[in-house]
Amino acid sequence: xxxxxxxxxxxxxxxxxxxxxxxxxxxxxxxxxxxxxxxxxxxxxxxxxxxxxxxxxxxxxxxxxxxxxxxxxxxxxxxxxxxxxxxxxxxxxxxxxxxxxxxxxxxxxxxxxxxxxxxxxxxxxxxxxxxxxxxxxxxxxxxxxxxxxxxxxxxxxxxxxxxxxxxxxxxxxxxxxxxxxxxxxxxxxxxxxxxxxxxxxxxxxxxxxxxxxxxxxxxxxxxxxxxxxxxxxxxxxxxxxxxxxxxxxxxxxxxxxxxxxxxxxxxxxxxxxxxxxxxxxxxxxxxxxxxxxxxxxxxxxxxxxxxxxxxxxxxxxxxxxxxxxxxxxxxxxxxxxxxxxxxxxxxxxxxxxxxxxxxxxxxxxxxxxxxxxxxxxxxxxxxxxxxxxxxxxxxxxxxxxxxxxxxxxxxxxxxxxxxx
Amino acid sequence: xxxxxxxxxxxxxxxxxxxxxxxxxxxxxxxxxxxxxxxxxxxxxxxxxxxxxxxxxxxxxxxxxxxxxxxxxxxxxxxxxxxxxxxxxxxxxxxxxxxxxxxxxxxxxxxxxxxxxxxxxxxxxxxxxxxxxxxxxxxxxxxxxxxxxxxxxxxxxxxxxxxxxxxxxxxxxxxxxxxxxxxxxxxxxxxxxxxxxxxxxxxxxxxxxxxxxxxxxxxxxxxxxxxxxxxxxxxxxxxxxxxxxxxxxxxxxxxxxxxxxxxxxxxxxxxxxxxxxxxxxxxxxxxxxxxxxxxxxxxxxxxxxxxxxxxxxxxxxxxxxxxxxxxxxxxxxxxxxxxxxxxxxxxxxxxxxxxxxxxxxxxxxxxxxxxxxxxxxxxxxxxxxxxxxxxxxxxxxxxxxxxxxxxxxxxxxxxxxxxx
Numbered sequence: 001x002x003x004x005x006x007x008x009x010x011x012x013x014x015x016x017x018x019x020x021x022x023x024x025x026x027x028x029x030x031x032x033x034x035x036x037x038x039x040x041x042x043x044x045x046x047x048x049x050x051x052x053x054x055x056x057x058x059x060x061x062x063x064x065x066x067x068x069x070x071x072x073x074x075x076x077x078x079x080x081x082x083x084x085x086x087x088x089x090x091x092x093x094x095x096x097x098x099x100x101x102x103x104x105x106x107x108x109x110x111x112x113x114x115x116x117x118x119x120x121x122x123x124x125x126x127x128x129x130x131x132x133x134x135x136x137x138x139x140x141x142x143x144x145x146x147x148x149x150x151x152x153x154x155x156x157x158x159x160x161x162x163x164x165x166x167x168x169x170x171x172x173x174x175x176x177x178x179x180x181x182x183x184x185x186x187x188x189x190x191x192x193x194x195x196x197x198x199x200x201x202x203x204x205x206x207x208x209x210x211x212x213x214x215x216x217x218x219x220x221x222x223x224x225x226x227x228x229x230x231x232x233x234x235x236x237x238x239x240x241x242x243x244x245x246x247x248x249x250x251x252x253x254x255x256x257x258x259x260x261x262x263x264x265x266x267x268x269x270x271x272x273x274x275x276x277x278x279x280x281x282x283x284x285x286x287x288x289x290x291x292x293x294x295x296x297x298x299x300x301x302x303x304x305x306x307x308x309x310x311x312x313x314x315x316x317x318x319x320x321x322x323x324x325x326x327x328x329x330x331x332x333x334x335x336x337x338x339x340x341x342x343x344x345x346x347x348x349x350x351x352x353x354x355x356x357x358x359x360x361x362x363x364x365x366x367x368x369x370x371x372x373x374x375x376x377x378x379x380x381x382x383x384x385x386x387x388x389x390x391x392x393x394x395x396x397x398x399x400x401x402x403x404x405x406x407x408x409x410x411x412x413x414x415x416x417x418x419x420x
Numbered sequence: 421x422x423x424x425x426x427x428x429x430x431x432x433x434x435x436x437x438x439x440x441x442x443x444x445x446x447x448x449x450x451x452x453x454x455x456x457x458x459x460x461x462x463x464x465x466x467x468x469x470x471x472x473x474x475x476x477x478x479x480x481x482x483x484x485x486x487x488x489x490x491x492x493x494x495x496x497x498x499x500x501x502x503x504x505x506x507x508x509x510x511x512x513x514x515x516x517x518x519x520x521x522x523x524x525x526x527x528x529x530x531x532x533x534x535x536x537x538x539x540x541x542x543x544x545x546x547x548x549x550x551x552x553x554x555x556x557x558x559x560x561x562x563x564x565x566x567x568x569x570x571x572x573x574x575x576x577x578x579x580x581x582x583x584x585x586x587x588x589x590x591x592x593x594x595x596x597x598x599x600x601x602x603x604x605x606x607x608x609x610x611x612x613x614x615x616x617x618x619x620x621x622x623x624x625x626x627x628x629x630x631x632x633x634x635x636x637x638x639x640x641x642x643x644x645x646x647x648x649x650x651x652x653x654x655x656x657x658x659x660x661x662x663x664x665x666x667x668x669x670x671x672x673x674x675x676x677x678x679x680x681x682x683x684x685x686x687x688x689x690x691x692x693x694x695x696x697x698x699x700x701x702x703x704x705x706x707x708x709x710x711x712x713x714x715x716x717x718x719x720x721x722x723x724x725x726x727x728x729x730x731x732x733x734x735x736x737x738x739x740x741x742x743x744x745x746x747x748x749x750x751x752x753x754x755x756x757x758x759x760x761x762x763x764x765x766x767x768x769x770x771x772x773x774x775x776x777x778x779x780x781x782x783x784x785x786x787x788x789x790x791x792x793x794x795x796x797x798x799x800x801x802x803x804x805x806x807x808x809x810x811x812x813x814x815x816x817x818x819x820x821x822x823x824x825x826x827x828x829x830x831x832x833x834x835x836x837x838x839x840x
Contacts (some may be wrong), residue, residue: 120427
C-alpha cells in the first residue's frame with residue numbers, strides 16, 4: 001500500500017487522555033480511534049493486525065476440529081433468566097425495545113450456544129463436539145481503561161465444547177491449553193497458564209492465560225523456576241514462599257489476561273436440561289467447557305509487550321505490513337525522480353511476490369519525519385531508497401528491533417527479506 | 421468437509437414459525453437458527469455462504485479504492501444528538517448503562533464515520549476519500565419478519581465517501597452504482613436500480629437496489645422494456661402507464677431491497693462542522709455519500725430468487741461447497757467398503773485440488789434421504805458413487821438446476837468440474 005493512500009495520519013503528540021501505552025501508541029500511529037471510553041474504531045493499519053490475529057486463532061481452532069459459527073450479540077432475556085445470569089452478571093447490558101421486550105447484549109454466548117447445540121445433538125454418537133465464533137462482545141464496565149485491553153465493546157473468540165464423560169472433557173481441556181499457548185507464541189507473545197477462580201462463568205475451576213507486563217490489571221504469583229502460577233485471587237502461596245512444585249522462589253508480578261478456559265461441568269446443561277442418550281440406553285446430562293481469547297485485548301497486550309520509546313514493534317506474524325519502504329527526496333529534482341522510480345520498481349516487484357509493503361512515497365516530507373513514522377508504526381523491516389543508496393545500487397535495510405543499518409544490493413533484497 | 425463432522429442436521433419439517441421461504445429453507449437445512457424474531461445464529465453451512473458474499477463485496481469495495489475499517493456498534497449518545505437522529509430514528513436501540521450514560525446501538529455509522537474522517541482530513545488534498553466496513557447493525561423493528569431479510573441484528577456493508585465538489589460526488593455515486601450491480605451479478609442475482617426517497621439517512625434523493633421476488637416488502641413500478649424503476653413511495657407513474665423514457669408499459673411488482681445509496685450532501689458534515697481548506701485557500705464544507713448493502717439480507721434474497729420445492733439452489737460463487745459428493749451403501753458389506761473407499765479417494769483428490777467438497781459419507785442412511793438432503797442444501801453439483809457407477813468406473817453427475825444425470829468416468833471428473 002502507498003502511504004499517501006492511507007486516510008489516517010500519525011500524530012506527533014500522545015492523545016491527552018491515553019491511559020495506557022497500547023492506547024497511546026495505537027492511537028498515535030492511527031491504528032485505532034477511541035470513540036468513547038472502552039470503545040474503539042479499528043482503522044486500516046489496526047484492522048490489518050486484528051485480521052491477522054483472528055486468522056491465527058481461526059487456524060488453530062479449526063485444527064482442534066471446532067466448527068466456526070456466528071451467534072448474535074442481541075440475545076433473548078429468557079435465556080439469561082434460565083441460567084440466572086440476567087441478575088448475576090453486573091456488566092450485562094440490558095437493552096429495552098419498543099416491542100416492550102428486553103434483550104441482553106452478550107458478554108459471552110453460553111446462553112445461546114447451549115440450546116443451539118442441544119437442538120442438533122441428541123445422542124452420545126453426536127459427541128464430543130465443539131463450536132466457536134470470533135465476534136464482538138459487550139460489557140457494561142464501570143471503568144473502562146487500559147486502552148483496547150478492557151473494552152465495553154471488544155472482540156472475543158469463544159469456543160464451547162460438549163462431552164458425555166469427564167475424561168473426555170479433561171482431555172479436550174488439555175488440548176485447548178496447548179492450542180492457546182500455540183496461538184500466543186504464533187502472535188509473538190509469551191503467555192503463561194495461571195490458576196484462577198471460576199467467577200460467574202463456571203461452577204468449577206478455571207485457568208487464565210497471562211502476558212506479563214507492568215500494564216497488567218491482574219496480580220499474579222509465579223514461580224521463578226517452573227511454570228507454577230496463580231492469580232492472587234485464588235493464591236495458596238505468597239511472595240517469597242518456596243514453590244510447592246520445584247522449591248523455586250515465588251515472585252509477585254502483573255499480567256494482562258489474554259485468555260481463559262473453564263470446565264463448566266453441568267452448569268449450562270442443567271440450566272437448559274441438555275441430555276443425550278448414552279451408549280447404555282440411559283439419558284445423561286452433557287458436560288461443557290468454555291474457552292475464550294480476547295482478540296482485541298491480545299492486540300493491546302502485544303503492544304504492551306513489544307514496544308520502545310519510539311513506537312510499536314510488531315512480530316512479523318501480526319504486523320500490518322512486512323516491509324516499510326521509504327523513498328527519500330533530494331534537492332536535485334532529477335535525482336528525486338530516480339529515487340522514486342527505483343522505489344516504485346522495488347515496491348511493485350515485492351508486492352507481486354506476496355510481500356506486504358507499506359511504501360512511504362510522500363514528497364515534501366523530511367527523512368526524519370518518515371523515519372519517526374516508521375518507528376511509531378513498527379513494521380519489522382525498514383528499507384530506505386535514497387540518492388546515497390542508489391549510488392551503490394543498494395537499499396538500506398534495518399530491523400525495527402535493532403540499531404544496525406546495512407546496504408543490500410537491490411537484486412538481493414527479496415532474498416534477504418525471505419530469509420528474515 | 422465430511423457430512424458427519426457437521427454438528428447441524430437437516431430437518432424434514434419446516435420450522436413452525438417460518439414466515440418466509442428463506443427462513444424456512446435456511447433453517448431446515450441447518451444454515452441458520454432463529455434465536456428470536458429477527459435474530460439468527462449463522463451455522464457452519466450458512467457462515468460459509470455469508471463469508472463468500474462478504475468477500476465478493478470486500479473485493480469490489482477495495483477495487484473502488486475504499487479503505488476497510490471497523491467502527492463500533494455501541495456509539496456515544498452525543499454524536500446522535502448532534503445529528504438530531506437520537507430522536508428521529510424510531511428503530512434506534514438506546515442502551516442504558518450502569519455508568520448512568522446511554523448509548524446508541526448503531527443501525528448505521530454516519531455519526532461515527534463523520535468525526536472519524538474529520539480527524540484526519542484537513543485539506544482538499546486529502547479528498548476524495550472513502551471508507552467502508554462490513555459489520556453488524558441493530559434496528560429495533562416493531563415487526564421483524566421475512567427471515568434473514570429484515571433483522572433486528574443484521575450484517576451490513578456500509579461505505580462512506582467524502583468530497584469537495586458535487587461533480588466529484590456524482591461521479592463516485594455512479595461508480596458505486598456500477599460496483600453494486602457487479603456485486604449482485606457476482607452473487608448470482610439480478611438486481612435493479614430503483615429511484616427512492618431519502619428517508620432519515622439523507623436530505624436529498626437516493627437509489628435502492630432491488631431483487632424482484634414475491635417475498636419482497638417493497639412495491640415497485642418498473643418499465644417492462646427499459647431500466648426505469650421507482651419505489652411506489654416516490655412513484656410519478658402508475659401501473660399501466662407508458663414509460664416516460666421508452667414508452668414501454670409500467671408494471672407493478674415486488675422487490676426486496678438489497679442495497680441503497682444516498683447523496684447526503686452536507687447533512688452530516690453540517691452536523692459536525694466538517695470543513696477542509698480548499699485549493700483557493702478558503703475553508704469549505706465537505707460533501708458526503710452513504711452506500712449500504714445488506715449482507716445477511718442479500719443471502720436471504722438469493723434464496724428467495726433461487727430455490728425450488730425441494731430446496732435451495734446456490735449460485736456457484738456463494739455456494740457453501742462446489743460439490744456435494746454422495747456415497748451410497750450396499751447390502752454387500754464388501755461392495756459398500758469399495759464404494760466408500762472410491763468416494764474417499766475422489767474426495768481427497770478433489771479437495772487437494774481446491775474443490776470445496778461436502779462428502780455425505782454417512783452409513784445407514786438411505787439413498788433417498790441423502791438425495792433429499794443434497795437438494796435441500798442446494799450445492800450446485802452433485803456426484804454419486806455407488807455399486808452401479810463403480811461397475812462403469814464412473815460417478816453419476818447431476819446439476820442442482822437440472823434433471824439430467826449422466827455417468828462420468830472417474831478420471832474425467834475433475835476436468836468436468838473445472839468446466840462447469
